[in-house]
Amino acid sequence: MNSNVHISFCVIFLSLILSTIHVLSDGSDSSDSKSHILSCGSSSGGTDSDGRKWVSDSKFIASSSNSTTATAQFQDPSLPSQVPYMSARIFRSEYTYKFSVPPKKRLWVRLHFYPSTYSNLNSSDSYFAVVANRFTLLNNFSASFTAKALTQAYLIKEFSLLPIQSGNLNITFTPSSKHDGSYAFVNGIEIIPMPDLFQPATLVGFSEQSVDVQSSSMQTMFRLNVGGQYIPATNDSGLTRTWYDDTPYLFGAAIGITSEADKNVTIEYSSDVPEYIAPLNVYRTARSMGPSSNINQKYNLTWVFDVDANFTYVVRFHFCEFQLSKINQRVFDIYLNNQTAQPSADVIAWAESEGVPVYKDYATYVSERPGDEELRVELHPSVSMKPEYYDAILNGLEVFKVNDTSGNLAGPNPEPSEMLLQAEAEAEKSFGSSGSNSNAPVIGGIAGGAAGFALVSAICFVVYHKKRGNVHVADSGTGNWLPLYGGSQTTTSKSTISGKSTASSHISTLAAGLCRHFSLTEIKHGTRNFDETQIIGVGGFGKVYKGIIDGGTKVAIKRSNPSSEQGVNEFQTEIEMLSKLRHKHLVSLIGFCEEEGEMILVYDYMSNGTLREHLYKSNKPPLSWRQRLEICIGAARGLHYLHTGAKYTIIHRDVKTTNILLDENWVAKVSDFGLSKTGPNLQQTHVSTMVKGSFGYLDPEYFRRQQLTEKSDVYSFGVVLFEVLCARPALDASLPKEQVSLADWALHCRKKGILEDIIDPNLKERINLECLKKFAETAEKCLSDHGLQRPSMGDVLWNLEFALQLQEHPDGATMTAEKKANDAYAMHNAMMSIEEESGASEDMDDSSPSTVVFSQLVNPKGR
Numbered sequence: 001m002n003s004n005v006h007i008s009f010c011v012i013f014l015s016l017i018l019s020t021i022h023v024l025s026d027g028s029d030s031s032d033s034k035s036h037i038l039s040c041g042s043s044s045g046g047t048d049s050d051g052r053k054w055v056s057d058s059k060f061i062a063s064s065s066n067s068t069t070a071t072a073q074f075q076d077p078s079l080p081s082q083v084p085y086m087s088a089r090i091f092r093s094e095y096t097y098k099f100s101v102p103p104k105k106r107l108w109v110r111l112h113f114y115p116s117t118y119s120n121l122n123s124s125d126s127y128f129a130v131v132a133n134r135f136t137l138l139n140n141f142s143a144s145f146t147a148k149a150l151t152q153a154y155l156i157k158e159f160s161l162l163p164i165q166s167g168n169l170n171i172t173f174t175p176s177s178k179h180d181g182s183y184a185f186v187n188g189i190e191i192i193p194m195p196d197l198f199q200p201a202t203l204v205g206f207s208e209q210s211v212d213v214q215s216s217s218m219q220t221m222f223r224l225n226v227g228g229q230y231i232p233a234t235n236d237s238g239l240t241r242t243w244y245d246d247t248p249y250l251f252g253a254a255i256g257i258t259s260e261a262d263k264n265v266t267i268e269y270s271s272d273v274p275e276y277i278a279p280l281n282v283y284r285t286a287r288s289m290g291p292s293s294n295i296n297q298k299y300n301l302t303w304v305f306d307v308d309a310n311f312t313y314v315v316r317f318h319f320c321e322f323q324l325s326k327i328n329q330r331v332f333d334i335y336l337n338n339q340t341a342q343p344s345a346d347v348i349a350w351a352e353s354e355g356v357p358v359y360k361d362y363a364t365y366v367s368e369r370p371g372d373e374e375l376r377v378e379l380h381p382s383v384s385m386k387p388e389y390y391d392a393i394l395n396g397l398e399v400f401k402v403n404d405t406s407g408n409l410a411g412p413n414p415e416p417s418e419m420l421l422q423a424e425a426e427a428e429k430s431f432g433s434s435g436s437n438s439n440a441p442v443i444g445g446i447a448g449g450a451a452g453f454a455l456v457s458a459i460c461f462v463v464y465h466k467k468r469g470n471v472h473v474a475d476s477g478t479g480n481w482l483p484l485y486g487g488s489q490t491t492t493s494k495s496t497i498s499g500k501s502t503a504s505s506h507i508s509t510l511a512a513g514l515c516r517h518f519s520l521t522e523i524k525h526g527t528r529n530f531d532e533t534q535i536i537g538v539g540g541f542g543k544v545y546k547g548i549i550d551g552g553t554k555v556a557i558k559r560s561n562p563s564s565e566q567g568v569n570e571f572q573t574e575i576e577m578l579s580k581l582r583h584k585h586l587v588s589l590i591g592f593c594e595e596e597g598e599m600i601l602v603y604d605y606m607s608n609g610t611l612r613e614h615l616y617k618s619n620k621p622p623l624s625w626r627q628r629l630e631i632c633i634g635a636a637r638g639l640h641y642l643h644t645g646a647k648y649t650i651i652h653r654d655v656k657t658t659n660i661l662l663d664e665n666w667v668a669k670v671s672d673f674g675l676s677k678t679g680p681n682l683q684q685t686h687v688s689t690m691v692k693g694s695f696g697y698l699d700p701e702y703f704r705r706q707q708l709t710e711k712s713d714v715y716s717f718g719v720v721l722f723e724v725l726c727a728r729p730a731l732d733a734s735l736p737k738e739q740v741s742l743a744d745w746a747l748h749c750r751k752k753g754i755l756e757d758i759i760d761p762n763l764k765e766r767i768n769l770e771c772l773k774k775f776a777e778t779a780e781k782c783l784s785d786h787g788l789q790r791p792s793m794g795d796v797l798w799n800l801e802f803a804l805q806l807q808e809h810p811d812g813a814t815m816t817a818e819k820k821a822n823d824a825y826a827m828h829n830a831m832m833s834i835e836e837e838s839g840a841s842e843d844m845d846d847s848s849p850s851t852v853v854f855s856q857l858v859n860p861k862g863r
């Protein structure tokens, strides 16, 4: 299966290259000669990391202008490239760039902003407007404020302007007169002629009305490769668009599954949908609802976007069916902001064939309701149509804001979230008042993040949910969410299984058979009626209590906050999912309780607590090196299972030392995966984690590229390895600046050859040198900047086994150590397939048609 995947990737790229060449040689639609790609304020221009050429803007600047050029004083590590961000053009008074453009073509206008310190100008003083002919693109715009609220280092604003008959495009920057000392700045401007991609779109809820998109200008709000990965401008089908991963926008616990077209499925563009509409990679990947008809009927596959109020939005859905080929096999309803945009969507009926891309546009007006301006996109099977499978599919999604009647496209600056402000206040405190200047770059470097319009709303969205949901956020350090281990066979088999009880009738017998149903009385009894003294953790979802069941078994009980966003459907889906994951090195579920509106999950209690508390900041005796190695190996096994052992890849997203728990025999178990994957609200998990203090573990590539892969877990695990070796937190704001981030500091020390100076003094002299070398080398590789260069979790595991053997047999030949590592690794893999088999067999009970098709879909040989 793996080799299939590789081959299909090659095919994608090959066809992508071919098709790109085709588009380029086609000429007319991408007349690059008329494009202006300007690096503003730079004297010579340059090439960015994607290989695009940027030229200086100087020939567009009249000598009489009041503009100055400047270089940013600090280069944020999350900038994708120095060009165009490190240089800026600064305007103290109104200035107009004048461009000559082809008169009959729509234009992409992209503005790039990197709010940094330029020649002692404080970027928080900059407020300005940008007008392009009669359209207001930005107004009272503060790049600094916006970037801060979104925890981004830089911003890209993309607009599609109506054709300009005169051929003269004027882009005017006007510093705000309402703020003293205000100035305008810009780092990059792109003006690129484009084909007209738009046609009138039906206004949802008013079937007779359509929005005349063709005679409007637009701003791109979101552009997602649903179920796929980041696609850089250079890999777009000729229009230099950037496509982002959709995961940050998914809402709820049930996020469906992703799939990729089989290598022998050819995707063929039709005359209605030419290639420039979207690249092949968008159509080759998709997200659908999942294997079970039962579950799919109960939930909506939902994305939520934060948008500005008082505007009309056009939402473009890209579809391509590559798994099914007949009409009425997969039929679904599409909702936009709770209104039916399209009943009974059937991709095959539209496209007339498998492998043919189609897209559909719908418009909706988002009115003002203070605080929660959002755009919800939901898919649900059209049960009434009785399709063969109750499922839905989506391959790509674009959201455009349409200018209002006065030609305005500008919205207000976003508000930073309370959480962010809190985190900043804390950072401020720990840096001390003297450090307020040096403070900025550090926060910027750590929190400063990804580009573009995409990540933007993930965070805004949290702002809004935070406000409404009134969620408790755990303090950093302690109080992290602590679901604890369960699933020891004895506990499970003792249980009275009551899957058929009315209380849990929604939980499939499959899940109920795997985990136990508790009555609320049992739970109340076990926690002394949810006594506050029993609380061992608090998370965004509610509280975790220590409890006792069956008269003596210690358990951890997670009780959903009644005001939390988690709905009954999400709760049930979570149980279904968690109950299928069983592994010696994973914390899994013992049972659940669903009564009187309570939603409670029960896990085994892990008596030895978190790995972190055995490393530092506690009075526990230090762990030996061997113990530490074994714990790392255990955790690596758990993660390897999540990545490869379950039916589909599960990315943990929040690997850290407080999510590695220890049982009474010091066996490491990875916790929190179900929640991090299917938490009631993904964005929340995400961001609260970010602001809570897991900064130190976050994959920089995820920030930069919006690309969430299992390699993001590998990165975080690399930080864990150094934490285990050095016995210090991943992020320690009390240290000198260069040492704050353990990942950076450890890599720095390793480069300098002084890693030994920072390892835990308790370990000094006790680690075999060869072993240390292997261990540090493995950790370092995990921290590679690019996911592709990082090892897989399987490789990490093998290397740790090897390191352990080197420690155990210091004089033994490397060969012996290697062989033993091989044996251990092979043993682990064998166990894994047994675990998987026993997990897979349950599906036999659930003989719904989509389960059958699902196993065919995930196993390409099955079809």
Ligand SMILES: *[C@@H]1O[C@H](CO)[C@@H](O)[C@H](O)[C@H]1NC(C)=O
Pocket: 064, 065, 066, 092, 093, 094
């Ligand atoms: C330059 O700035 C000065 C004062 O800020 C203003 O009086 C003058 O009109 C500006 N010149 C141009 C060409 O905008």
Ligand SMILES: *[C@@H]1O[C@H](CO)[C@@H](O)[C@H](O)[C@H]1NC(C)=O
Pocket: 122, 123, 124, 125, 437
């Ligand atoms: C910039 O101005 C803001 C608000 O006036 C202030 O809080 C901040 O400290 C200033 N930054 C610098 C680097 O002077």
Ligand SMILES: *[C@@H]1O[C@H](CO)[C@@H](O)[C@H](O)[C@H]1NC(C)=O
Pocket: 098, 133, 134, 168, 169, 170
């Ligand atoms: C753009 O600038 C040109 C040249 O200065 C001027 O003739 C034209 O009126 C301007 N167009 C608009 C829409 O402001």
Ligand SMILES: *[C@@H]1O[C@H](CO)[C@@H](O)[C@H](O)[C@H]1NC(C)=O
Pocket: 013, 016, 017, 230, 231, 232, 234, 235
């Ligand atoms: C973009 O395309 C190039 C070759 O066309 C390929 O090597 C590269 O991996 C692609 N990048 C992504 C992120 O898809």
Ligand SMILES: *[C@@H]1O[C@H](CO)[C@@H](O)[C@H](O)[C@H]1NC(C)=O
Pocket: 309, 310, 368, 412
């Ligand atoms: C939206 O429109 C209403 C009514 O026209 C107006 O009161 C409100 O200020 C507008 N909101 C925004 C964010 O512009």
Ligand SMILES: *[C@@H]1O[C@H](CO)[C@@H](O)[C@H](O)[C@H]1NC(C)=O
Pocket: 337, 338, 376
């Ligand atoms: C749509 O429904 C959801 C869930 O019931 C609700 O939170 C949201 O506010 C609704 N949105 C609109 C635009 O009515």
Ligand SMILES: *[C@@H]1O[C@H](CO)[C@@H](O)[C@H](O)[C@H]1NC(C)=O
Pocket: 297, 298, 299, 300, 335, 337, 338, 339, 378, 380
């Ligand atoms: C799906 O969304 C629609 C529109 O918001 C709503 O009416 C329906 O109840 C939702 N269905 C489920 C199962 O959540």
Ligand SMILES: *[C@@H]1O[C@H](CO)[C@@H](O)[C@H](O)[C@H]1NC(C)=O
Pocket: 211, 212, 215, 216, 217, 312, 402, 403, 404, 405, 406, 407
């Ligand atoms: C956008 O602006 C154009 C030109 O001013 C106008 O004709 C069009 O009606 C506007 N679009 C909307 C949706 O108001």
Ligand SMILES: *[C@@H]1O[C@H](CO)[C@@H](O)[C@H](O)[C@H]1NC(C)=O
Pocket: 127, 140, 142, 145, 178, 412, 413, 414
């Ligand atoms: C400009 O934006 C800032 C920050 O969002 C806001 O505080 C201020 O009220 C706005 N000013 C105007 C004139 O809209």
Ligand SMILES: *[C@@H]1O[C@H](CO)[C@@H](O)[C@H](O)[C@H]1NC(C)=O
Pocket: 262, 264, 265, 860, 861, 863
């Ligand atoms: C793809 O190949 C598989 C066998 O490898 C075959 O069963 C299937 O029918 C093929 N699909 C298409 C569309 O050719």
Ligand SMILES: CC(=O)N[C@H]1CO[C@H](CO)[C@@H](O)[C@@H]1O
Pocket: 607, 608, 609, 620, 663, 664, 665, 666
């Ligand atoms: C902190 C803690 O609970 N430590 C325990 C870990 O497990 C060992 C072995 O069972 C106990 O002796 C410790 O007390």
